[in-house]
Amino acid sequence: MLAEPSASLRSVRGLRLPRPRTERATAPPAPYWPRLLPLLAALACVTRIPSFRWPLWSPDEGYLAVQARMLADGGELYETVVDRKPPLVPWLYEGTFALFGDETLLPLKVLAVAAQLLTAVLLVSIARRRWGDGAGRTAGVLYLFISVGLNPEDAQAATFEVFMLPCTAAAIWCADRRRWGAAGTAVACAFLVKQTGGAVLVPVAWLLWQAGAVRKDVLRLGVGLGAPVLAVAAVTTPAGFLFWTVTGSGAYASFTGSELHVLLRGLTNAAILAAACAGIIPPVARVLRVARTGSAELWLWLASSAGAVLVGFHFFGHYYLQLTPSLALLGAAALQILPRERTLTAVSVSAGACALFLAWGMLAPRPELAHAQRLAGEIQTRTAPGERVLVWGIHPETYWLADRAPASRYLTAGLLTNYSGGRDGPQVGEKYAVDGAWPVLRGELAADPPALIVDDSRGKPYGPDRVPSLRRILAVSYRPVLRVEGMVVYARVDRAR
Known part of the structure; x- marks a missing residue:
C-alpha cells in the first residue's frame, strides 16, 4: 500500500503561493x-x-x-x-x-x-x-x-x-x-x-x-x-x-x-x-x-x-x-x-x-590588499605628491592608497587589453582594447610622461612582453629601478637612479 501523505503535505496540497491582496489592507x-x-x-x-x-x-x-x-x-x-x-x-x-x-x-x-x-x-x-x-x-x-x-x-x-x-x-x-x-x-x-x-x-x-x-x-x-x-x-x-x-x-x-x-x-x-x-x-x-x-x-x-x-x-x-x-x-x-x-x-x-x-x-586575510598597500608605499617614497604615475595592472586602488594621480584616464590594464575577470584566452591584447584607447593613451603619456610606470602584471597575459606599445614606451623612456613581489617599477630615464 502507498503511504498516507503527511499532514503537513496534505495541508498545503492544492494551495497557491499567495497573490497580492486585492482589497485595501486594514490599517496596521x-x-x-x-x-x-x-x-x-x-x-x-x-x-x-x-x-x-x-x-x-x-x-x-x-x-x-x-x-x-x-x-x-x-x-x-x-x-x-x-x-x-x-x-x-x-x-x-x-x-x-x-x-x-x-x-x-x-x-x-x-x-x-x-x-x-x-x-x-x-x-x-x-x-x-x-x-x-x-x-x-x-x-x-x-x-x-x-x-x-x-x-x-x-x-x-x-x-x-x-x-x-x-x-x-x-x-x-x-x-x-x-x-x-x-x-x-x-x-x-x-x-x-x-x-x-x-x-x-x-x-x-x-x-x-x-x-x-x-x-x-x-x-x-x-x-x-x-x-x-x-x-x-x-x-x-x-x-x-x-x-x-x-x-x-x-x-x-x-x-x-x-x-x-x-x-x-x-x-x-x-x-x-x-x-x-x-x-x-x-x-x-x-x-x-x-x-x-x-x-x-x-x-x-x-x-x-x-x-x-x-x-x-x-x-x-x-x-x-x-x-x-x-x-x-x-x-x-x-x-x-x-x-x-x-x-x-x-x-x-x-x-x-x-x-x-x-x-x-x-x-580571512587580504593578500591582494596588502600587496597594493606595499606598492602604494613604494610609489609614495619615489614620487612627489604632484607627480603622476601609471600602474599597469588591475588594482586601481593603488592610486588612491598612494595618493597619486593616474597618468591616464584608463585606470586598469583591462580597458587596454580586455583582460577582465581573469580571462587569459585569445581575446587579450592591444587589438581587443576599448575602441580608440591606445591612441588616447599614447597621447596622454607623450603630453605628460608619468614619473613612474609600475608593471604589476605579475605574469598575467597582459604583461608588457605581450603589449608592444607599452613595451616600446618602457624601452625608450624608462628604466627599471625596483623588482619586488613580481612587480617592476620603472622610472623615467631623466630621474632613474
Missing part, C-alpha cells in the same frame, strides 16, 4: 514599524561589520575612489574619466568625498549599510501588504541574513550592486501599488547605478499588464523610465554615455576566452549563494512540489535577475547580489503557508549561515 497596528525598524537596523549594521574591517574590499571601490578624485579635480565623465558603468555611483563617491574628505571610504560604508536597510524595509512592506505582518518580518530578516552570503570581497564592498538593490526593490514596491511613473523612475535609477539593474523592468511590466494596462499607465511608466536616463545622458555627453554604458563593451561581454575558468567561477559563486540560502531553498522547493505556483512577478524578478547575472559571461560574485531580494520574498511567500516551525527553522539556518559568512569576512 502602530507598534509594527517602531518594533521592527530597530531590529532591521541592528541586523543591517551587524551584517555589514566586516565592511569596516579593511580600508577597502575590492578593486571596484578603488576605481570609484580614484574616479571621484579625478572628477573633483575637474575631470569630465566619459571624456577624461571613463568606465563601463553609469554615473550615479561615481557621483555618489564624488559627493561623499566633497562632504567628508577623500582619505577614507568610511562614509560610503555607512551609506552601504543604509542601502541594505532600505532594501530590507521595502521588502518588508511588499511582503506585509501581500501576506501579512509575519511574512513582512520574515522577508526583511531573511534578506539581511542572505545579503552577505558571498565572498566578503563581493558582499561587503560599497559598490554598484549594493546601491542598485534599493532601486530594484523600490521599482517592485511602486508597481505593486500601481504607481507607474514612480516605478519607471526607480527602474531608471537601477539602470543608472548599473546597467543590469534595468532587468527589474520585466516584473514591473508584468505587473502593469496584470493590472490591465491602459495607454496612460504605459505612458507614465515610459516617461518615468526614459526621462532620468535622457537627462543623465545630456548632463554628461550623449555619445560618451551611450558608448561607455552600452555599445563599447562588445569584447568585454564575449564568452570567448577562459571558458572553463569563467564557468567554474560561476558555479562556485552559485554554490556559495545557495549555501547562504540554505534556510530558504528547502521551503520554497517544498511548496513548489505540493502547491500550485503563483506570484508570477516574483519568479519573473528572480529569472530576470538571473539573466542579468549571465550577461557578459563573467559571473563575478557581486553580480549574484541581484538575486537576493526576490529570493527573500519567495522564501517569505513559501514559509507563510507552511507550519510556523518551518519559519523558525528557516530563520535559524539563515542566521547560522550568516554568522559563518561574517566570520569569513572578519578573519
